[in-house]
Amino acid sequence: MPARFIRVYPPAQPTSSIAYWFPFRNDRVLVRETEQGVAPIQGHKEIQQLIPISYGHESSRMFIGTLDNIPCMTYESSIETLPEGIRELTLREAYGQVDDVVFGIIVYAYQLLYWQRTSNFCPVCGHAPEGEEGTWGKRCPNCGHVAYPHVTPAILALVHDDDGNMLLTHKRGWGKRYSCVAGFTEPGESLEECVQREVLEELGVEVTDVTYVGSQPWPFPHQLMVGFTARYMSGDIHIQEQELDDAHWFSVKSPPEMPPSLSLAHTMIQTWIERHTR
Ligand SMILES: [Zn+2]
Known part of the structure; x- marks a missing residue:
């Protein structure tokens, strides 16, 4: 059975003295080196002597949930020299090095520390x-x-036509990568309206059949990305030059370089290509 994380909320207290510890230093999570790679730090509360809580930030220590009944704790540390066998990882580095459940806990801890x-x-x-x-x-x-x-909340929109071609966008600094339209939801707007508005603002085209495909917490610092496909309806492409420097149609047979694999945009484009090249 896969590991299961169950959230808890204050004033819950851990019922076991052994815990998984997720200390952060400068937005990086500290993990333990293992033969296979890295794993969460596991141990008694003495961990807090080995990796001290930042002075004046005692309230950053939080009991955030249980992983297969073992309490998960997080806090801010300003430790200068990491103890032997302990490594620090940015969130992007942690992705793929720990399993998805543990990565989810790290993302959650990061966002709660940011909130505190x-x-x-x-x-x-x-x-x-x-x-x-x-x-x-x-x-x-x-x-x-x-x-x-x-x-x-922020949307990602994969604009497509009736033949499965994808209308993808490019920003300065992205190298050769192309991606979906992205934008923050405005107050008073539904996610579907946000997709139609963002596509019109960034590309100058109208879309219809806005269809939900999936979502992903994006902790930089606290977005929830919500992905949709949207069928092209009308209009010529006029890119919004403050946002984009290029946009054009790609066939699924000759797609561009993809967004980073951590992102929902990557999954959406990949899935679209697989579904339309069978
Ligand atoms: Zn007040």
Whole structure:
């Protein structure tokens, strides 16, 4: 059976003294070297002496869930020299080096630490907020304002025609890679409306048949990417030059270089090509 991660919320406390530890230093997760590669650090609370919590950041220590009944803990460390056998990885480096469940925990821990760091003051009145039980939210005791960890929806749209050709976009700095249209959802807009607006703004064309294909948390710092296919309907391509420097149609038989494999855009384009080259 694959490993299972179950989330917990304050004021839950770990029931076992052995835990998986996910300390972060400067946005990088610390992991243990193994013969096969890397794995989460596992051990008792003495880990916090070996890899100390950043001074003044004791509240960064969080019990975030259980992995096959073993508690998962995270915190910020400012340790200067890593102990022997401990390595640090950026999120992008961690992808593919740990299994998907562990990668998901690392992404979750990263976003909760980001939230703790950036929510120390009420944005309305400046008082220090208090944790809201049963959630990671914070409530201001002075004015009652409540806030929760940020999750910002953004769309990815793979525009295609009736023959399976893909209309892909290119930005400066992407080398030879082409990708899907991407953009943040605006207030008051559905995801489908966002797809139609972003495609029209970036490419000048109208699309229809907006169809959900999948989603992915994208922790840079807190997006939720939601992927759609969208069928070209009308219009000539006019790219939005502040956003893009090229866009054109590709046949599935001669696709361009793909986005990085970590991304949902990669999976979407890959899946589209496989489905249309059978
Ligand atoms: Zn307040």
